[in-house]
Amino acid sequence: MDDRTEPLALVADVLACPLCGADVVAVRPSVLCATGHAFDVARQGYASLVVGRAVAGDSAEMIAARDRFLSAGHYDRVSDAVVDAVPSTAGVCVDVGGGTGHHLTRVLDARPGLTGLVIDSSKPALKRAARRHPRAAAVAADAWAALPLRSGSIDVVLSLFAPRNPAETVRVLGTGGLLVVVTPTPRHLAELVAAVGLVRVDERKEERLNRQLADFEAMGSDVLEYRIDLNRADAIDDVLMGPSGHHADADTIAASLASLPDPVAATVSVRVSVFRAKRADS
Ligand SMILES: [Zn+2]
Incomplete structure (x- = not known):
């Protein structure tokens, strides 16, 4: 087996052709x-x-910032x-919008x-994600469009600080599959938000999320909140790796943060x- 396609071969059973929906039959040297x-x-x-x-x-630039920041712990x-939130049963866990694969790697280790x-749709992210863990493959696809995955083939979908696609999520999970969602609350990074005018968290996000997830049963929800001390480089990375990174570069962000301690x-x-998927045929 070619090193390059080994993790892909592990997930070949769940991949579907994005053009015709057929099963994927080979992953070497191309899918x-x-x-x-x-x-x-x-x-x-x-x-x-x-x-x-x-x-x-x-x-x-955003992905390099994310890698540095997340690696710092x-x-x-x-x-x-x-x-x-992820049960210890066997199966396939997909991180949609999973970036560099940082959080998924922690899940696979445990x-x-x-x-x-x-x-993910970011090539710089996928280059890292593809080599991050021996049991993790990486696929470029648009998280807003049809996911190139077979219906009912996935056990757990992660959506961490990422766009959600509920219709496609319930389709690929099938009945009983789990969706784990992490969203920032309005207090997330409030100190940096005030300084740089970050893209603000929509306070109605929670309400909108629940409306989007009509095909899911809510299993539990908790707020995790803690303080971190960030040196200037870390603070810049934290801003740069998020949505604001699409609008501002590191120098602009550094200038905005200059007044902070x-x-x-x-x-x-x-x-x-x-959330647990209630039914996949809606
Ligand atoms: Zn095809």
């Missing part, structure tokens, strides 16, 4: 569907199951909360029965919710 559509596997090991024009996703407690898959105390405040 082939049963009717002959072929998709590239990048040198770094992720498959591009993209139809039409690719969505660019997070930039290389500031969000380890968020990872731990996600791990706690849950040896699971195989992982990161779906260094280090600055910031609040991490997220809601961790677990």
